[in-house]
Amino acid sequence: MLLRLLTPCIIFVLCGLVSPYVKAKSDIIIILDDLGYRPSDIAAFSLPKEVTFSILPQTPLASEIAQRAEKEGRAVMLHMPMQAQNGKNMGPLGLSIDMYAGAITHNVRRAMKSVPNAVGINNHMGSAFTGQREAMEALLKEVKRQGLFFVDSRTTVLSKGKEIAEQLGVPNASRQVFLDHRLEPAFLLQQFNEMKRIAKREGRVLVIGHPHPATIDFLQTHLPLLEKEGFSLASVADYFPDAPKVAKQFPNVHEQTAGLSHHIIANKNIADKNITLKNNLAFTNEVNSENLEHTRYSTRKASPEITDVAPNE
Numbered sequence: 684m685l686l687r688l689l690t691p692c693i694i695f696v697l698c699g700l701v702s703p704y705v706k707a708k709s710d711i712i713i714i715l716d717d718l719g720y721r722p723s724d725i726a727a728f729s730l731p732k733e734v735t736f737s738i739l740p741q742t743p744l745a746s747e748i749a750q751r752a753e754k755e756g757r758a759v760m761l762h763m764p765m766q767a768q769n770g771k772n773m774g775p776l777g778l779s780i781d782m783y784a785g786a787i788t789h790n791v792r793r794a795m796k797s798v799p800n801a802v803g804i805n806n807h808m809g810s811a812f813t814g815q816r817e818a819m820e821a822l823l824k825e826v827k828r829q830g831l832f833f834v835d836s837r838t839t840v841l842s843k844g845k846e847i848a849e850q851l852g853v854p855n856a857s858r859q860v861f862l863d864h865r866l867e868p869a870f871l872l873q874q875f876n877e878m879k880r881i882a883k884r885e886g887r888v889l890v891i892g893h894p895h896p897a898t899i900d901f902l903q904t905h906l907p908l909l910e911k912e913g914f915s916l917a918s919v920a921d922y923f924p925d926a927p928k929v930a931k932q933f934p935n936v937h938e939q940t941a942g943l944s945h946h947i948i949a950n951k952n953i954a955d956k957n958i959t960l961k962n963n964l965a966f967t968n969e970v971n972s973e974n975l976e977h978t979r980y981s982t983r984k985a986s987p988e989i990t991d992v993a994p995n996e
Contacts, residue, residue: 708910708913708914708915709879709882709883709885709886709887709888709913709914709915710882710886710887710888710914710915710916710917710921710922711878711879711882711887711888711890711909711914711915711916711917712735712887712888712889712890712917712918712919712921712922713733713734713735713862713890713891713892713902713916714734714735714736714737714760714805714834714858714889714890714891714892714919715727715730715734715735715736715737715891715892715893715894715898716737716762716805716807716836716891716892716893717737717739717762717807717893717894718736718737718738718739718742718744718745718748718762718894719738719739719740719742719743719744719745719748719762720739720742720743720744721744721894722744723894723896724744724748724894725744725748726894726896726899727894727899728751728752728755729899729903730899730902730903730906731906731916732755732756732757732918733757733916733917733918734757734902734906734916735757735758735759735760735918735919735920736748736749736752736757736758736759736760737759737760737761737762737805738759738760738761738762738797738798738801739762739764739774739775739807740761740762740763740764740775740776740793740794740795740797740798741775741776741793741794741797742774742775742797745797745798746797749797749798749799749800749801750800752800753800757918758802758803758918758919758920758929758932758933759798759800759801759802760798760801760802760803760804760805760834760919761794761795761798761801761803761804761805761831762804762805762806762807763776763778763791763794763804763805763806763807763822764776764777764778764807764808764809765777765778765779765806765807765808765809765811765812765813766778766779766780766808766809766811766812767808767809767810767811767812767838768810768811768839769810771808773807773808774807775794776790776791776793776794777790778790778791778809778812778818778822779812780811780812780815780818782818782821784817784820784821784824787818787821787822787825788821788824788825791804791822791825791826791829792825795829800932801831801928802831802832802919802920802923802926802928802929802932802933803831803832803833803834803854803919803923803926803928803929804822804826804831804832804833804834805833805834805835805836805858805891806835806836806838806844807836808838809836809838809839809842810838810839811839813835813838813839813841813842813843813844814839814841814842814843815843816843816847819843819844819847820847820851823844823847823848823851823853824851826848826853827851827852827853829928830926830927830928830931831853831926831927831928832853832854832855832856832919832922832923832926832929833848833853833854833855834855834856834857834858834889834919835848835855835856835857835858836858836891837857837858844857845857854923854925854926856889856922856923857889858889858890858891859878859881859888859889859890860874860877860878860881860888860889860890860891861874861890861891861892862874862875862878862890862891862892862893862898863892863893863895863897863898863901866895866897866898868897868901871897871898871901872901872905875901875905878890879909879912879914882914883913887917887922889919889922918933920932920933
């Protein structure tokens with residue numbers, strides 16, 4: 684009887700102990716792809732500098748966008764063209780599955796010369812290329828040599844990007860949400876809400892969009908509201924603080940992220956212990972089996988969620 688009376692008080696105290704962990708803002712990382720061809724792409728600079736630009740190589744505006752982004756402290760990436768299953772034209776320096784490893788390396792190095800301040804690479808198209816082991820090994824070995832990270836745009840469920848990047852020790856991540864493969868306002872809002880749902884569940888989410896005027900207008904309206912909803916807009920550099928080129932170009936990010944990681948891990952350890960204690964109390968008080976199963980499920984570590992595969996190749 685005494686335990687039943689004390690349980691609410693104990694849980695209240697425990698919740699106070701874990702509050703720093705629970706209240707931590709969820710990170711949203713947005714990458715805008717396909718920059719470099721259209722004068723309208725310049726409008727993307729109206730977005731917060733945490734929004735990362737991924738620039739197509741040897742395009743008319745590649746150098747201008749890269750230089751301006753660097754001056755304002757915005758991270759940029761190389762949006763490397765890769766062969767699609769539908770045979771769509773890749774543009775300059777595209778990587779195809781019939782290339783030798785040396786040719787892939789050569790094209791990546793030439794592409795990097797047009798976006799020299801890129802700290803990472805993601806694939807433009809690539810539904811055929813990213814599914815080929817030998818081709819991806821050649822690409823990711825060069826990514827590692829240059830101290831970059833790799834973001835798999837996930838244009839096919841058969842992509843070997845993550846698998847090979849992990850084997851080679853290349854910092855990597857996979858796109859989880861495509862924001863704007865349809866430009867209707869209702870669809871943009873649907874994807875934006877999906878982005879927030881995953882961020883709440885996993886603590887962060889990686890999103891890819893494009894510099895369409897409709898997308899930029901939408902983001903200008905909705906990004907300022909994120910902070911009040913418990914989200915933090917983060918740069919892709921925050922996602923990969925240990926990637927050599929990120930650490931070189933954004934040294935403060937590494938220091939801040941290291942401190943934050945230590946804080947979160949410490950709080951997570953407290954949270955894990957408190958969850959265990961609360962579950963034990965619940966068991967003692969004969970909580971029904973359905974609630975116990977819900978508790979076990981809700982405290983299980985979730986793997987990164989990918990909501991769709993690119994429909995825009």
